Amino acid sequence: MSEGEKKIKKISVDRNLCISAGPCVFAADSVFVLDAERKAVLKQKGGKADSGPVEKEALEDSAVSDDVLIAAAQSCPVRAILLYDEDGAQINA
């Protein structure tokens, strides 16, 4: 996958776009969870969970592979999951 060439540094979820469809949770349940409003949030170290942006390092599952994150972002029907590389460029634009 060409999108996999650059390493993922940061992740965020666009809350306004998210329609609670849930595929991201199936694709990467160690990273995404639906909050009380049924919007996807990112599980972070220390039990925090919000829509980010969050450094990949700060994720509860910081060892998650880039492929899994890309698959999760690709599974979102409204493309609400945004992935950024080291230079701050969006990988899945």
Added chain:
Amino acid sequence: MRTYRYLVIGGGIAGTTAAESIRQADPDGSIAIVSEEPHRLYSRVMLSKPGFFLGQIPFERIWLRKEAWYAEKKIDFIGGRTAVRLDPKEDKVLLDDGSTLGFEKLLVATGTCARKWGVPGAQKSGVHYLRTLDDVKGVMQAVKSAKHAVVIGGGFISFEMCEMFRLAGLDVTVILREKYFWEPLLDEESGRIVEKAFEAHSVKVVRSAEVAEVLGDKDVAGVLLKDGSQIPCDIILAGIGIFCASDWVQQGGVEISRGVLANEFLETNRPGIWAAGDAAEYFDIILGERTMTATWLNAQMQGKVAGLNMAGKKQPFRLVSAMSAQAFGIDVSFVGDAMPRPGRGTVLRGEPEKGSHARLVLKEEGIVGAVLVNRGSEAGAVAKVIEKNVDVSARLAELADSGFDLTSLLKP
């Protein structure tokens, strides 16, 4: 005649995900996707969402795969072609251009079609449906000059599109054949909450009414109701439901009921042929009966399971599907199979005066589905209760108490 090891009919999320998971399991087998729509995979759900419909996000955001993706995955994409005949004996499919494709394994992932409106005058210019990207392009163009919209039917498409039309500056009248909005999938109390929000945003709701005729010469000028009243308009959206156009599959010896019948492995009665997505009427192992589900997540997960099974695995499909829709500040969430069919029980909970209401649908001792109006935060708990088949038969009074925490049903 070209023969593919895997032939997928329908290039929506179910068909595309199936092709993708086949490719993961079988790096070399030939795969083709035949799709009536000429477009590569796009986000059908985005069509009726404000970001896309009102042009707030770039048009390109609609595409879910790059054009080059198909070649990268060695998947032949045959767009703008319709499968019209399945040979009842031989493993081959005839397309509308007269060509024939052979297959070793076939997937029917043809989705559903918008039901065509049968009233006199419905063919006039200005009557729209909303299912495909091309449909919505037509509607987006029309709202630029339209002022008065009539929306026919009280269901999912009307729910979302009434808000889109209001946001686009049109005045909107919605005409329901039923007594209240979204009957019978919503209970009356919940339907009234939706209607109140509509009316608070100046949408006129006409209940228990039917259109006798679409008025106008070539272009739509209004509708005449059966009670004799007229409503002028320059655009009509017919959101009167969906159906599954699978005659061609049936003639090929595949059993059809409401949808294409499939077992829990998503395989049909004809060996080597599978079904997935909106088109499939599959055996739901959690529900213990056959059902149809029209949600994105369901189509995606079924595509995945069907693809793997076509590639030689034997994995049952198991999912409590959920989706939610928002309009005019109201959130309606659906979990599982929320239709109150004969033989099923229901429990109402909520505080309608505060704008929140829910109906839980029960079969035997367990919950099988729910519609939650402004109670979306309970959707996760309900999905788990369904999935775990929790016996709630002794707890109906608690279920009806809107303060009762549903997650406590999950504790032993």
